[in-house]
Amino acid sequence: MKQLLPNWLLRYQRADLTKDLVASIIMTVLLVPQNLAYAMLAGLPPQVGLYAAMLPLLAYAWWGTSATLAIGPVAVASLMTAASLSGLAAPGSSQYLVLAAGLALLSGAFLLIAGRLRMGFLAHFLSHSVLSGFASGAAVLIGVSQLKHLLGIDIPSGQGLETLYHVVAASGGVNPFTLGISVVSILLLLLGKSHLAIVLTRAGITPSKADLLARLTPVAVVLVATVCAALGQWNLHYGVAIVGTVPAGMPGWTSPVAALAHWRELALGAFLIALVGFIQSVSVAQAMALRRNQKIDPDRELTGLGAANVASALTGGYPVFGGLARTAVSFAAGATTQLAGVLSVVIMLLIVTTLTPAFYYMPVAVLSTIIVVAISSLFDWDTFAKAWRYDRADALALAITFWGVLILGVEQGIVLGVGLSLGVLVWRSSRPHMAVVGRVPGTEHFRNVDRHQVETLPGLLALRVDESLFFANISALEDRLVRALAQPAPPKVILLICSAVNRIDSTALDVLTNLQSQLAHHQVALWLSEVKGPVTDRLGPTPLGQRLQGCIFLSTHDAFLAYQHKYQPQPV
Amino acid sequence: MKQLLPNWLLRYQRADLTKDLVASIIMTVLLVPQNLAYAMLAGLPPQVGLYAAMLPLLAYAWWGTSATLAIGPVAVASLMTAASLSGLAAPGSSQYLVLAAGLALLSGAFLLIAGRLRMGFLAHFLSHSVLSGFASGAAVLIGVSQLKHLLGIDIPSGQGLETLYHVVAASGGVNPFTLGISVVSILLLLLGKSHLAIVLTRAGITPSKADLLARLTPVAVVLVATVCAALGQWNLHYGVAIVGTVPAGMPGWTSPVAALAHWRELALGAFLIALVGFIQSVSVAQAMALRRNQKIDPDRELTGLGAANVASALTGGYPVFGGLARTAVSFAAGATTQLAGVLSVVIMLLIVTTLTPAFYYMPVAVLSTIIVVAISSLFDWDTFAKAWRYDRADALALAITFWGVLILGVEQGIVLGVGLSLGVLVWRSSRPHMAVVGRVPGTEHFRNVDRHQVETLPGLLALRVDESLFFANISALEDRLVRALAQPAPPKVILLICSAVNRIDSTALDVLTNLQSQLAHHQVALWLSEVKGPVTDRLGPTPLGQRLQGCIFLSTHDAFLAYQHKYQPQPV
Numbered sequence A, B: 001m002k003q004l005l006p007n008w009l010l011r012y013q014r015a016d017l018t019k020d021l022v023a024s025i026i027m028t029v030l031l032v033p034q035n036l037a038y039a040m041l042a043g044l045p046p047q048v049g050l051y052a053a054m055l056p057l058l059a060y061a062w063w064g065t066s067a068t069l070a071i072g073p074v075a076v077a078s079l080m081t082a083a084s085l086s087g088l089a090a091p092g093s094s095q096y097l098v099l100a101a102g103l104a105l106l107s108g109a110f111l112l113i114a115g116r117l118r119m120g121f122l123a124h125f126l127s128h129s130v131l132s133g134f135a136s137g138a139a140v141l142i143g144v145s146q147l148k149h150l151l152g153i154d155i156p157s158g159q160g161l162e163t164l165y166h167v168v169a170a171s172g173g174v175n176p177f178t179l180g181i182s183v184v185s186i187l188l189l190l191l192g193k194s195h196l197a198i199v200l201t202r203a204g205i206t207p208s209k210a211d212l213l214a215r216l217t218p219v220a221v222v223l224v225a226t227v228c229a230a231l232g233q234w235n236l237h238y239g240v241a242i243v244g245t246v247p248a249g250m251p252g253w254t255s256p257v258a259a260l261a262h263w264r265e266l267a268l269g270a271f272l273i274a275l276v277g278f279i280q281s282v283s284v285a286q287a288m289a290l291r292r293n294q295k296i297d298p299d300r301e302l303t304g305l306g307a308a309n310v311a312s313a314l315t316g317g318y319p320v321f322g323g324l325a326r327t328a329v330s331f332a333a334g335a336t337t338q339l340a341g342v343l344s345v346v347i348m349l350l351i352v353t354t355l356t357p358a359f360y361y362m363p364v365a366v367l368s369t370i371i372v373v374a375i376s377s378l379f380d381w382d383t384f385a386k387a388w389r390y391d392r393a394d395a396l397a398l399a400i401t402f403w404g405v406l407i408l409g410v411e412q413g414i415v416l417g418v419g420l421s422l423g424v425l426v427w428r429s430s431r432p433h434m435a436v437v438g439r440v441p442g443t444e445h446f447r448n449v450d451r452h453q454v455e456t457l458p459g460l461l462a463l464r465v466d467e468s469l470f471f472a473n474i475s476a477l478e479d480r481l482v483r484a485l486a487q488p489a490p491p492k493v494i495l496l497i498c499s500a501v502n503r504i505d506s507t508a509l510d511v512l513t514n515l516q517s518q519l520a521h522h523q524v525a526l527w528l529s530e531v532k533g534p535v536t537d538r539l540g541p542t543p544l545g546q547r548l549q550g551c552i553f554l555s556t557h558d559a560f561l562a563y564q565h566k567y568q569p570q571p572v
Helices: A015-041 A046-051 A055-063 A075-085 A094-116 A120-124 A128-151 A162-169 A176-202 A207-215 A217-232 A234-238 A263-292 A298-314 A324-333 A339-359 A364-376 A381-390 A392-408 A410-429 A474-485 A506-521 A533-539 A543-547 A556-567 B015-041 B046-051 B055-063 B075-085 B094-116 B120-124 B128-151 B162-169 B176-202 B207-215 B217-232 B234-238 B263-292 B298-314 B324-332 B339-359 B364-376 B381-390 B392-408 B410-429 B474-485 B506-521 B533-539 B543-547 B556-567
Strands: A434-439 A446-448 A460-465 A493-497 A525-529 B434-439 B446-448 B460-465 B493-497 B525-529
Touching: A015 A046, A015 A075, A015 A128, A015 A217, A015 A324, A015 A339, A015 A364, A046 A339, A055 A298, A055 A339, A075 A094, A075 A128, A075 A263, A075 A364, A075 A410, A094 A120, A094 A263, A094 A298, A120 A263, A120 A298, A120 B410, A120 B474, A128 A162, A128 A176, A128 A263, A128 A364, A128 A381, A128 A392, A128 A410, A128 B506, A176 A207, A176 A217, A176 A234, A176 A364, A207 A217, A207 A324, A217 A234, A217 A364, A263 A298, A263 A324, A263 A410, A263 B392, A263 B410, A324 A339, A381 A392, A381 B506, A392 A410, A392 B263, A410 B120, A410 B263, A410 B410, A434 A474, A434 A556, A446 A460, A460 A474, A460 A556, A474 A506, A474 B120, A493 A556, A506 A525, A506 A543, A506 B128, A506 B381, A525 A556, B015 B046, B015 B075, B015 B128, B015 B217, B015 B324, B015 B339, B015 B364, B046 B339, B055 B298, B055 B339, B075 B094, B075 B128, B075 B263, B075 B364, B075 B410, B094 B120, B094 B263, B094 B298, B120 B263, B120 B298, B128 B162, B128 B176, B128 B263, B128 B364, B128 B381, B128 B392, B128 B410, B176 B207, B176 B217, B176 B234, B176 B364, B207 B217, B207 B324, B217 B234, B217 B364, B263 B298, B263 B324, B263 B410, B381 B392, B392 B410, B434 B474, B434 B556, B446 B460, B460 B474, B460 B556, B474 B506, B493 B556, B506 B525, B506 B543, B525 B556
Parallel strands: A460 A493, A493 A525, B460 B493, B493 B525
Antiparallel strands: A434 A446, A434 A460, B434 B446, B434 B460
16 A cells, blocks of 8 residues: 655654754755756746745655755756757747746656656666766856856857857957956855855864855855845946846746647757756765665656656746755755755745845846856866776766767757767677587586587587677677688587576567578578576567477587487497 | 778679679669659758769768668658758758758768777667667658648648648648549559569569569659650649759769858757668668678778768768668669679769759659658568567567657657667666675585575675676665665675676776775675776776775685684684
8 A cells, every 4th residue: 555645754753843944944045046046047037946946845855765855946957958948939938938847847757757667777877977077068068158147248049169159259248347246256155165164163163054154155145246236226337237026926837738839849858857857866865865874766766856847847947856056955954854845845935925026136147156156066077087097988988978068069968978878888788798618528517618628519509698689789699600600611500508598589589580591591400408488488489489399408418419319320 | 901992893703794784774773763752852852862872872882891782862861851950941942952961971970980989889779679660650751741742732841740730731722633643653653563573474574574674663653754744734734743943964062061060950860860870771781691691891881881971961962871672672683793883873973964854844743652652661560560479568669669750750759769779778787687695515616595505604795796897787786785784784794706797887986986985884894806807907096996905805715714714713
């Protein structure tokens, strides 16, 4: 029987409540600037970032398995949203909003289906090298996309490195005041990130509190900048771009029907967002779980993330996932159970319904600096350096994915990364281990002729294949047999020893069927031995099974005896 | 030293010349209607199909390995070209021509690079089921795309099944005369395909000649239709669409620079075209080679096809590959070496420079019927029926790819198919075989505790992993160890027996490094045994290697002795 309430709620202990409440307040406040900024990165109005950090949290708390994974807008999914929708609608337009929700809905659907099919193994679809190359490339693209806000210039929206060209072309129009704000803000954020905690600890504050205070830096910077901008009317006097009116109110219930009319254009993007988002969320959740000695279940994570994305779509949000930065914040804030997330939704609701006028004078450049500083840690040089020393092939895969993202764009880059990861897999699988075997004298044991002193029978090629036969490796077997056939004295019988073959797929069956006719045409018989039960059951009724009747032997020893009996009759 | 001339030319025998000459004439004439029709399918002017069947042939003859593979416009690549370029330029416009050439150039570049990297193993990237589902889906899409020509209606160009909607909406405007031409033409082509050879053989003609004559049906139908259309002025009197003016002359030398400005939009499409085209070409070439007992080399095929596509791009063509229908024609015509292809280029040159006015009155509907009849054999029900009986999972993969192509479109469909093929691979790889082992009493042999009566030592978990460790399977090992740790009495030492580990990739190294710290944190030691030389060499200088110094044992026996010595000292 399925239980109605999630585990963490059933086991909830009163002692955790205060901790969770405090954590939720800190978390929510800390994440507001990030939510606004990531929505901007995705080309959406700022309030969408807040909406996307509400209902999805509840959905994940209900269905997900990680106690600390924080769900909401994340950098990479935001960038990928912008890339998916570019060309389909103008950023910020109402059509763009509908499509963003559609993207979340489709991503959610993909995740839910994958969860239903128990495809959690997809979490290990990409190698660390490819993921690292992708993250670094995305970080650079995100940085470049923010240049226009940081410099206060107006350039046409473009994909990837095209933007750099536009920025250079428009460099005459840099707003020096905006640039100044950006530089000061970045310096403050970097100092807060790297030094504040140390300074505070030295001043006698406990390390965990110092860490939390240091994490407040972005909130403080935004607050100060907003107050200054309001007092100094920076927008009027210096032409500094501000956030402007953010409509107050609850996120509306959005109908996904309008977006679904465009599902064909959105499908590939949604699929890639779901894949990357899932992999990143699981890796964050696993790292956290390992630290606390908890376990997460990738199959149920799929369902949790899928539900979160559907929830996001229904409340006018966009694709959401578990982010490292968000999770680190909630971890540092001391969230013990998912209740912290639930409480933070209540607080976010308060903010969304009453506090949005406070965002009016927030300088856009400051939000951009928050993005830039947050993603600077995504850029990962260490993994490349390590891979370069340990395994050049992995380093190459990393570099190719990185440049692929930069040059081809974020979607093509991830496709390239997936292709690389899987290319390696196919390449490996296409080279199964095969050994020609002979009989260990005086026994019924058969071993590799290259490694052991064994007896072979002239005219009998006994070949052991150490893998299940399927589409990626069957042609290697085909090649091996065709080569045997081309020898000056081809064998009379080819015996395939199937002790390691757990399965023969349709492609392999096709190839084997053709091979058998081909061999028969050249007067060479194909025999099998040590075929496992399930394989025999399937093989039986097929044309190949019919033709091999009488040529399938229980043991290799039996096959050897049959060969001697048939081709080397004892002289009387 | 590399040889300057290809093998087939060095070994050319005079006796083959006449055969090749006759074959080339027959081939060229037979393929003219197909070339025109496929160019139309790709949304290009008809002469482009002829251009694409010239220089690429020479390039392939020089670099390729198959003696009989016929290179030129093929159905699926034509459909994929149309899909890639839809939305980028209006079909038939000069920009569209430039982009089509750009697509060929990029495909060629991908193929050449893959050839250089010896990635011929990609030929087995897709299972037969997925390929069959893709081909059937593409066949349906191609059929649907031709409806407007067959019915003589004018509808907006759309992707995939959208077209069906437009056709139904415009069904009032069907041109009955065009429809009549289509029906008669299809009936004639089908009769020619299925019955003519039999009838001719019964009439006393040799089967091979009868086969060739039967293959002439499309040429005859086009010829008769064109003459009738010209005499009856069908275009003026009945509104029948005709091919119109086809500019005479050699294909111009096209600069790829203009197309390269759009390479980002084209890259994904070009990649998919290269992948699908390569797989199809190799499977056709392999089938032919098997029949003649020749061999083809997939690595060199990549180079040959790459060169052909670059050649196509430089002469204003579009992506070209080896097609089954084309190859069957050249095989039936008796082409012995690549010279037949070379000669056919000369003949095609004559046609392009002098005969194009003859195409003026050719009814477009007749060309469409040639496409429809040619691709009807792509639709493959048998493979599904067979897979359904033999292996439901394969049948499902086939069905999903088929509907994916129909509903999502041809590019998304093939991405889905690749995903499915590889998903299966990842799923398999993510489940490596692992066995807890113990000592066979009185020996230094260690076997699976579940299958043999063996001795184990309390507190020592000896785990044998029967696979190289890499990104797709390392988390299975991690799970296994974390589970061991969670037992009521966790082991003191975990011994990994690496006899089957040929390689540890960077991802696996990362995970192992983390695991080791984690285990150390829980007072569990990680030991390794039977580590192979190359693995030790790489592992040595890494942080994990440093930390494991003294914990790596030559044999499992040594590790057992060390454990006994350390944790079970003999009482004095």
